[in-house]
Amino acid sequence: MSLRIYNTLTGEKEIFEPIVPGKVGIYLCGPTVYKPAHLGHAVGPIIFDAIKRYLTFKGYRVTWVVNVTDVEDKLMAEAARLGTSVPKLARELEQKYVESMHALGVRTIDHMPRASEHIPEIITQIQQLIAKGHAYAVEGDVYFDVTRDSDYGKLSNRKPEEQFAGTREGLVQGNKRNPGDFAVWKAAKPEEPDDVKYDSPWGKGRPGWHIECSAMSMKLLGETFDIHGGGLDLKFPHHENEIGQAECATGKPFCKIWMHHGLTRFNTKKISKSDPEFEKVMSSLQLSNLLKAHPPELLRFLIVQSHYRSPIDFSDDALQAAKTGISTFYRLFERLERTTGADPYTATDGVEKLSDQPTNPAIAAVRDSILNSRLRFLEAMDDDFNTAGAIGVLFDIAGQINKFLDAARLETKPDEPARITAQAAGASLITLGRLLGLFLEKQAKPALADDGRTGKLVELLIDVRKMARTAKQFAISDHIRDNLGTIGIVLEDSQDGTRWRVE
Numbered sequence: 001m002s003l004r005i006y007n008t009l010t011g012e013k014e015i016f017e018p019i020v021p022g023k024v025g026i027y028l029c030g031p032t033v034y035k036p037a038h039l040g041h042a043v044g045p046i047i048f049d050a051i052k053r054y055l056t057f058k059g060y061r062v063t064w065v066v067n068v069t070d071v072e073d074k075l076m077a078e079a080a081r082l083g084t085s086v087p088k089l090a091r092e093l094e095q096k097y098v099e100s101m102h103a104l105g106v107r108t109i110d111h112m113p114r115a116s117e118h119i120p121e122i123i124t125q126i127q128q129l130i131a132k133g134h135a136y137a138v139e140g141d142v143y144f145d146v147t148r149d150s151d152y153g154k155l156s157n158r159k160p161e162e163q164f165a166g167t168r169e170g171l172v173q174g175n176k177r178n179p180g181d182f183a184v185w186k187a188a189k190p191e192e193p194d195d196v197k198y199d200s201p202w203g204k205g206r207p208g209w210h211i212e213c214s215a216m217s218m219k220l221l222g223e224t225f226d227i228h229g230g231g232l233d234l235k236f237p238h239h240e241n242e243i244g245q246a247e248c249a250t251g252k253p254f255c256k257i258w259m260h261h262g263l264t265r266f267n268t269k270k271i272s273k274s275d276p277e278f279e280k281v282m283s284s285l286q287l288s289n290l291l292k293a294h295p296p297e298l299l300r301f302l303i304v305q306s307h308y309r310s311p312i313d314f315s316d317d318a319l320q321a322a323k324t325g326i327s328t329f330y331r332l333f334e335r336l337e338r339t340t341g342a343d344p345y346t347a348t349d350g351v352e353k354l355s356d357q358p359t360n361p362a363i364a365a366v367r368d369s370i371l372n373s374r375l376r377f378l379e380a381m382d383d384d385f386n387t388a389g390a391i392g393v394l395f396d397i398a399g400q401i402n403k404f405l406d407a408a409r410l411e412t413k414p415d416e417p418a419r420i421t422a423q424a425a426g427a428s429l430i431t432l433g434r435l436l437g438l439f440l441e442k443q444a445k446p447a448l449a450d451d452g453r454t455g456k457l458v459e460l461l462i463d464v465r466k467m468a469r470t471a472k473q474f475a476i477s478d479h480i481r482d483n484l485g486t487i488g489i490v491l492e493d494s495q496d497g498t499r500w501r502v503e
Ligand SMILES: [Zn+2]
Pocket: 028, 029, 030, 213, 238
């Protein structure tokens, strides 16, 4: 099946055909580094990291760019408030952002261009716009004239005259010819620090935010490229303006497909700014603090288990549900390691490598059903990167493997063909998960602080529970299980006895 992607520009799912066969260029609007990132800033990178992994798996050579906006009004205000310089604050926050992305498994970005290092390209694009009559300079500022771009509004379906009608922006026109015009270059003000004043043909100043993205994306990916992504909140005006600038400067289409991801909804109990808890709650949502409080893979799982165009609800309940979900896989991987003697994280050959004629019907059945699920996984991903559907298939596969292990009882009954099949099935599951950026590394197992005796005490309690059950003293056996559960020691009964684990 061919890959289909929902294009915001056309409002339709389109069959994906790259501009240059075999190659894909992707640009994702990155962070403005003026405040510590929160979970919402990780959504785009996590989604596009999965998209890049999947496109690479399909055989494309993908170049993925995420910009860093390090020249911007909010950044100047924040640096002034903190008594630091713009470049110092920007580098510090960029470094933290990069570290957080790495922890979250976002490791496939090819370029992270900084706006401050692309001033000549930005100036060239502004000059092209002025030469073609699409932009005008007034007292050191340069504005894009929306009325001279007949296509303006095609992404957001808004007409220029509707853009700011009745709004504050509509009234504050200043030097602009039309209320919808926006700055591509801003004249420096005397009170502004020297390190954000760049020389230009219009005097000292700095670029507008929108032109930074048009200039950097075209420099790294060409005048027309395949996919431009960003949060839904960027569709207007940011992306609309990027299209206007780029297409008016080159006379060519800017990019083929626009992908917009849903936004994060934080369940902060409608906390108001005056609430004494406000700062504490907001700080707990910062990415660096979330990553201290939760395993990074849990946060990634929470994001990819929704379809990218849906909103992402973030709350304690959602985190708990994601934790329950992902531990299904961790428990299976542990079980596979225990029963097959091989670490599934290092296995490479999946069930597709097994012989076509397995002698045992149970082996043939699990292999066929996993091969079938694998196809459903790929179909889900081909359908506009439906990661939610793909994760549903991963749960199905985990269920199939658990059922196979229940029947094979490898703990007590050595069976080499079944062992190899279980190992290959685990490898298939991990390989598919990795296309979403999951299961990249083995997770550290929670353990008891143990001097060698604690584990033995748990075994003793399991023994006592078994004796209670044999004597039909179920109240006692349940009491032992439930109370161990409340301190994070979970008992699991199976045909081959009771196992325990720490959660
Ligand atoms: Zn952008």
